[in-house]
Amino acid sequence: xxxxxxxxxxxxxxxxxxxxxxxxxxxxxxxxxxxxxxxxxxxxxxxxxxxxxxxxxxxxxxxxxxxxxxxxxxxxxxxxxxxxxxxxxxxxxxxxxxxxxxxxxxxxxxxxxxxxxxxxxxxxxxxxxxxxxxxxxxxxxxxxxxxxxxxxxxxxxxxxxxxxxxxxxxxxxxxxxxxxxxxxxxxxxxxxx
Ligand SMILES: [Zn+2]
Numbered sequence: 001x002x003x004x005x006x007x008x009x010x011x012x013x014x015x016x017x018x019x020x021x022x023x024x025x026x027x028x029x030x031x032x033x034x035x036x037x038x039x040x041x042x043x044x045x046x047x048x049x050x051x052x053x054x055x056x057x058x059x060x061x062x063x064x065x066x067x068x069x070x071x072x073x074x075x076x077x078x079x080x081x082x083x084x085x086x087x088x089x090x091x092x093x094x095x096x097x098x099x100x101x102x103x104x105x106x107x108x109x110x111x112x113x114x115x116x117x118x119x120x121x122x123x124x125x126x127x128x129x130x131x132x133x134x135x136x137x138x139x140x141x142x143x144x145x146x147x148x149x150x151x152x153x154x155x156x157x158x159x160x161x162x163x164x165x166x167x168x169x170x171x172x173x174x175x176x177x178x179x180x181x182x183x184x185x186x187x188x189x190x191x192x193x
Contacts, residue, residue: 004030056127058120059085059103068092068101075099076132081124081153082139083107083146087177091139096186099137102127107140107149116152124153128162135163137192141176165192 001009004026011022029037053059054066061067068074078099082088083106091097104119128136136157140146154164168191177185 053105054103057101057103058105058123059088059101077134078137079128079133079135080137080139082177083141083149084178087139087141090178090180090182091185091189094182094185094189096189104140104149107143107145108152109145116156119149121153121156125156125160128157129160133162135165137189138164138166139177139189143176168192 007026008019008022011017011025012019014022017025029040050062051060052062054061054069055064056069057066059066059068063070075098078097079102080091080097080099081102081104082091083104085103088101088103091101102120102124104124106114106119108114108116108119127133138150138153140150140153150166154166157164167188
């Protein structure tokens with residue numbers, strides 16, 4: 001494979017990028033923005049090498065504990081379960097939640113072979129069993145897989161005597177939290193049950 005072909009193949013790994021878009025991106029960088037190409041390469045390399053996961057909540061972090069887990073001012077009674085760091089960021093932007101998080105890094109998807117174990121349910125159950133935690137808020141998305149994930153986790157948590165709530169409806173069915181407007185997220189948090 002030529003270097004150009006390798007670049008196009010690499011770009012095709014990005015979500016939503018097919019052959020044509022990958023070609024367009026490659027030609028753009030080579031024709032118009034070599035400097036941008038170099039800084040993109042450096043940024044990707046640095047991110048791949050330096051960004052790991054928070055030991056406590058599993059979100060992306062450059063340090064063993066992320067900024068939120070390391071913040072003693074958050075409300076330790078609340079633990080909010082989200083599917084991804086992007087969903088966590090959406091909740092943070094809504095400015096309506098002050099507890100801690102647990103980031104699943106996925107959702108149950110039997111067709112793709114993703115079960116309870118792959119999404120860190122064991123670690124979640126341990127984290128939720130800590131004495132300070134009084135309520136676990138399930139904020140997985142309102143898609144079929146997100147709902148299934150919430151259902152399975154709720155059963156497991158309740159069977160251990162842990163109080164569980166789910167983000168209220170109002171978040172449109174089928175939607176990823178990441179793309180929901182901030183006011184709706186704030187309401188869904190207040191109206192959780
Ligand atoms: Zn963390």
